Amino acid sequence: GAQRDTVVVAAMPLKFGDPLSADKLREIPWPAGAVPAGAFKTTKEALAGEGTRQALQTISANEPILTSKITGPGQRATLSAVLGEGMKAVSIRVNDVLGVAGFVFPGDRVDVLLTRTARGDGGADQSFVDVLLQSMKVLAVDQVADESKDSPTVVKSVT
Known part of the structure; x- marks a missing residue:
């Protein structure tokens, strides 16, 4: 009887650099009050924008697709996409x-x-x-x- 929403999850395991596409994503019911921050409600929303999005880290099957785990539309999966604002990388x-x-x-x-x-x-x-x-x-x-x-x-x- 709890209210439901939808969340986009990986339909298959994704690894760093894998491009997102409709066949790799699916929508599942999710408790309305427990939707993770940065989650997408529809596959169309997750794929919206100019260009493809790529995984920035390993995403398991049935794991929610979060904005922090994928690139923006048309961005490549590079280290600069992984770094938060104000952060630096050193080798x-x-x-x-x-x-x-x-x-x-x-x-x-x-x-x-x-x-x-x-x-x-x-x-x-x-x-x-x-x-x-x-x-x-x-x-x-x-x-x-x-x-x-x-x-x-x-x-x-x-x-």
Whole structure:
């Protein structure tokens, strides 16, 4: 007896860069008071505008399509589309040790540490580690921004 609305969901799993089309979306009934912010009520609304929209992250089948998870009409799925207003992306050079042996993937959260060595009063080197940033979202690993990537690969940079 609860009031119903509709929400557009993925009809099939979508990954980063997949274009949205009518056959990949469907409308399902949803409780009227619980529609997620940024959700679309109709497939026509989700596909409206000049040009196609693309997925900015992995979207599971039956998961609501939200404005934060897709590009605007005609935009490409690039890192600039993933960044919020006022945010910046920085790439850091890594190796097999710094990149956690390839087990860091897009979408993971990491701490950024600075390790430095200074010569002490007695002439011996002392190492220090400072936490620069905590819980930073990994946007891309090398040139891969697809969050569904799940096989470890040793890479040269992390963004």
